[in-house]
Amino acid sequence: MTVTYAEKLSRMPGYKAGVPTGQAPEAIAAGRIAQLASNESPSPPHPKVVEAIARAASSMNRYPDPDATLLRRRLADRYDSQPGNIAVGNGSCDLLLAAASALCEPGDEILYAWPSFSMYPYLPALTGAREVRVPLAEGDFLDLDAMAAETTAATQLLIVCNPNNPTATHHPVGEIADFLEQVPSHTTVILDEAYIEFQTNDDPDASLDLTADFPNLVVLRTFSKCYGLAGLRVGYAIGSSNFRAAVDAVRQPFSVNALAQAAGAEAILHQDDVLTRVESTVAERLKIQEGVGGLGLALSESQANFSWIDLGDLDEKAILEGLSAKDIAVRAGAPLGDPGHIRVSYGTPHEDDRFLAALAPLLG
Numbered sequence: 001m002t003v004t005y006a007e008k009l010s011r012m013p014g015y016k017a018g019v020p021t022g023q024a025p026e027a028i029a030a031g032r033i034a035q036l037a038s039n040e041s042p043s044p045p046h047p048k049v050v051e052a053i054a055r056a057a058s059s060m061n062r063y064p065d066p067d068a069t070l071l072r073r074r075l076a077d078r079y080d081s082q083p084g085n086i087a088v089g090n091g092s093c094d095l096l097l098a099a100a101s102a103l104c105e106p107g108d109e110i111l112y113a114w115p116s117f118s119m120y121p122y123l124p125a126l127t128g129a130r131e132v133r134v135p136l137a138e139g140d141f142l143d144l145d146a147m148a149a150e151t152t153a154a155t156q157l158l159i160v161c162n163p164n165n166p167t168a169t170h171h172p173v174g175e176i177a178d179f180l181e182q183v184p185s186h187t188t189v190i191l192d193e194a195y196i197e198f199q200t201n202d203d204p205d206a207s208l209d210l211t212a213d214f215p216n217l218v219v220l221r222t223f224s225k226c227y228g229l230a231g232l233r234v235g236y237a238i239g240s241s242n243f244r245a246a247v248d249a250v251r252q253p254f255s256v257n258a259l260a261q262a263a264g265a266e267a268i269l270h271q272d273d274v275l276t277r278v279e280s281t282v283a284e285r286l287k288i289q290e291g292v293g294g295l296g297l298a299l300s301e302s303q304a305n306f307s308w309i310d311l312g313d314l315d316e317k318a319i320l321e322g323l324s325a326k327d328i329a330v331r332a333g334a335p336l337g338d339p340g341h342i343r344v345s346y347g348t349p350h351e352d353d354r355f356l357a358a359l360a361p362l363l364g
């Protein structure tokens, strides 16, 4: 007899990290490799956040607060919400997985656009729910009407990634509201707003007001991107108290570690720093969009901290290798669902200059 694993293992998508080399973290830290593959912030966390983490470090003999009381209260204060309506997770990915496990069983459906965030296919794979992928519309925007039309009595979970990863496109809050009107009230809608701070169409808090009108709506956000805390793993969901209770029930009590709780609780206080980070991101966005467009390549309309570049007739693998030879890591389009593309995250001004200078000679 040999060991056998669960059948769902064969369904798992098999995540591939952005930087494949073992020595990469040192090379990134030393500034040799421009790590433009994972949509991280090129800026370290706010100094007060680093201090809060250091202070919390001396109590590591204790388990974290299972209720993340301070973090949830600070988030509630910041967003004019109630702590009871806020769930926190070990990164927002933890909340996505918990939502699927709390909502979905075999026979149910999970619906999302495609290409979209590479984590979503884990949700049907793990739960045995049926995956429904809705192709993007013109310009790499979500086809919100088609998504609403695809919902059925079996749709337990519908995920809207706005701005969408990997295409960087954003739908203003009015379009999201119209969409929610069309979605049946038994379907939980997760509005994944990992990049919402970077968009300039709307007040980034406007979508949270929708939770008052749509009890089936959950707004998902993270400290991983704009706040520069990807390494700590902390995200949050604002929705109903029922949603919060459900995702808490299916996870271990200590899912958010004490350093992450301390960091998030401090980071949310520094909204001035968020604005500074957004400003520098928007400057890099203009530079990359104009620079790449000037080389004759088409890009989607980015409202995020990365661009989605259409390589046309160029060979995706050759472009990736050419950039890699210049120590620049970007994400390949093929594994993200659309071959012939690359996704480039905005780095420091110097890294983005390096990217543009390395790309130009590869276009032949």
Ligand SMILES: *Cc1c(COP(=O)(O)O)cnc(C)c1O
Binding pocket: 039, 090, 091, 092, 093, 094, 117, 161, 165, 192, 194, 221, 222, 223, 224, 225, 230, 233, 234, 235
């Ligand atoms: C990066 C990202 C997240 C964040 O994941 P964390 O687990 O919070 O680090 C969530 N959704 C999307 C679409 C992302 O790109």
